[in-house]
Amino acid sequence: xxxxxxxxxxxxxxxxxxxxxxxxxxxxxxxxxxxxxxxxxxxxxxxxxxxxxxxxxxxxxxxxxxxxxxxxxxxxxxxxxxxxxxxxxxxxxxxxxxxxxxxxxxxxxxxxxxxxxxxxxxxxxxxxxxxxxxxxxxxxxxxxxxxxxxxxxxxxxxxxxxxxxxxxxxxxxxxxxxxxxxxxxxxxxxxxxxxxxxxxxxxxxxxxxxxxxxxxxxxxxxxxxxxxxxxxxxxxxxxxxxxxxxxxxxxxxxxxxxxxxxxxxxxxxxxxxxxxxxxxxxxxxxxxxxxxxxxxxxxxxxxxxxxxxxxxxxxxxxxxxxxxxxxxxxxxxxxxxxxxxxxxxxxxxxx
Numbered sequence: 001x002x003x004x005x006x007x008x009x010x011x012x013x014x015x016x017x018x019x020x021x022x023x024x025x026x027x028x029x030x031x032x033x034x035x036x037x038x039x040x041x042x043x044x045x046x047x048x049x050x051x052x053x054x055x056x057x058x059x060x061x062x063x064x065x066x067x068x069x070x071x072x073x074x075x076x077x078x079x080x081x082x083x084x085x086x087x088x089x090x091x092x093x094x095x096x097x098x099x100x101x102x103x104x105x106x107x108x109x110x111x112x113x114x115x116x117x118x119x120x121x122x123x124x125x126x127x128x129x130x131x132x133x134x135x136x137x138x139x140x141x142x143x144x145x146x147x148x149x150x151x152x153x154x155x156x157x158x159x160x161x162x163x164x165x166x167x168x169x170x171x172x173x174x175x176x177x178x179x180x181x182x183x184x185x186x187x188x189x190x191x192x193x194x195x196x197x198x199x200x201x202x203x204x205x206x207x208x209x210x211x212x213x214x215x216x217x218x219x220x221x222x223x224x225x226x227x228x229x230x231x232x233x234x235x236x237x238x239x240x241x242x243x244x245x246x247x248x249x250x251x252x253x254x255x256x257x258x259x260x261x262x263x264x265x266x267x268x269x270x271x272x273x274x275x276x277x278x279x280x281x282x283x284x285x286x287x288x289x290x291x292x293x294x295x296x297x298x299x300x301x302x303x304x305x306x307x308x309x310x311x312x313x314x315x316x317x318x319x320x321x322x323x324x325x326x327x328x329x330x331x332x333x334x335x336x337x338x339x340x341x342x343x344x345x346x347x348x349x350x351x
Contacts, residue, residue, distance in 0.1 A: 047311055047314070047315070049256070049257050049258070050253070050256045050257065050315075051256060053256075054252060054253065054255070054256030055256075057252050057256075058249060058252060058253065058256075058315065058319060061245055061248055061249045061252070061319070062249070062319050062323055064245060065242065065245045065246065065249075065319075065320070066086060066089075066090065066323075066324075066327065067082075067086065068238060068241055068242055068245065069086070069089045069090075069093075069242060070082060070083075070085035070086030070087075070088075070089050070090075071085055071238070072085075072089070072131060072134070072235060072238045072239065072242070073085045073086075073088050073089045073127075073128075073131060075231065075234060075235060075238070076127035076128065076130045076131040076134075076228070076231065076235055077114065077119060077123060077124055077127030077128065077131075078119070078123055078127060079117060079118065079119045079123065080114075080117050080119065081117070084113060084116075084117045086331070087113055087331045087332075087335050088110045088113045088114065088117075089110075090324055090327045090328035090331050091106070091109045091110060091113060091328045091329075091331055091332040091335065092106035092107065092109055092110040092328070093106065093324040093325070093328050094106070094324060094325045094326075094327070094328025094329050094332065095109055095328070096286065097286040097288075097321055097324060097325050098325045098329075107128070109332060110124075110128065111124060112335075112336070113335060116335070116338050122217070122220045122221045122223075122224045123224055125221055125224070126221060126224035126225045126227070126228050127224075127228060129225060129228075130225070130228040130229075130231060130232060130235055131235060133174070133178060133232065133235075134232060134235035134236045134238065134239040135239045135242075136174060137171065137174070137236050137239065138236055138239035138240045138242070138243050139239075139243070139273075139276055139277060139280060140167045140170050140171050140277060141167075141171070141236075141240065142240065142243055142269075142273040142276075143163065143167055143270070143273040143274045143276075143277050144164055144167040144168065144171070146266065146269045146270050146273055146274075147160045147163055147164045147167070147270065147274075148164065149266060150266065150270065151164070163274065167277070181222075181225070182222055182225045182226050182229070188218060188219070188222060191218055192214055192215045192218055195214040195217075195218060196214045199212055199214055243273070243276070246316070246320050247268075247269065247272045247273070249315070249316050249319050249320065250272065250295070250312050250313065250315075250316040251265075251268060253311070253312040253315040253316060254268075254299070254304065254308065254309075254312040257308045257311060257312065259304050259305055259308030259309070259311075259312070260304065261302065261303040261304050261305075262302065262303045263299065263302040263303060263304055267302055268299070268302075271295060271298035271299060271302070272295065274298075275290075275291060275294040275295050275298060276291070278290065278294060279291045279294065286321055288321070291313075291317065292310075292313055292314075292317060295309075295313045295316075296309045296310045296313045299312065299313070
């Protein structure tokens, strides 16, 4: 019966569609690389022009980026040391960026770190949710701000108005959604009924789940989410800083290559932050393929040589995509050897 259930889960239309979409995108990326191999080769050749000063600055940005992200997780979840915050962020990022559909795997790995650090599951889930909300808010706030500046300077068009409207709708809709989640008793009752049904199904395979208090766990989770609301302004400020650091990595690389041309700061910010928003809609891990193509095309359209634009984006993705995968994988190999020394109460995901 268990094998049949597993097969039925794997055959769900949603799962098949995600797997097919991932496979198609992977094939498209391979084909695109084949067509653009000369551009990629030229971009790699440009990297030799980066001086030591630029490389040191980029290394500093990478280190600060990792520390800020770790501090953000620590602030959101609570009960973590600085090292634990960095580990929790990077092991999750490594799974999310390196695996198709790796977000779920990344959450599981972060939960292991939380349990090792004796953080209860409600605090973990509420903190991770607040962190995600802050990242999303910053992702949409920055292009809104840049486009607003363009509009006030009389440089915007109908496309900019449409993009600003989309940003405002997403931000307002997200705020309304989360306000409803943490305030609505009716929604809590529905979640409890769904949770109890899931508990009854899971209890067939694990009898200990039959006694789990679904209402108590969800009520405690909602309480923790409410308690995290005053922390959101600080988290959003940190998320904005993270985005600005990422943009600085690309901009410093372009300056180091001496290839900024007529690309102004405002135009660069528009290209960078709008592309980041669009990449959130991509089915690939971390917007793979979409960010590279979008940013390279946007920067090149501003007069920067294509090879230099591609080189800058390549360095940017190495720093913000490859480094988290490598550091997260390394940290996980070390961290998984640590024992869980304290019990975890109010388990949403029982051990």
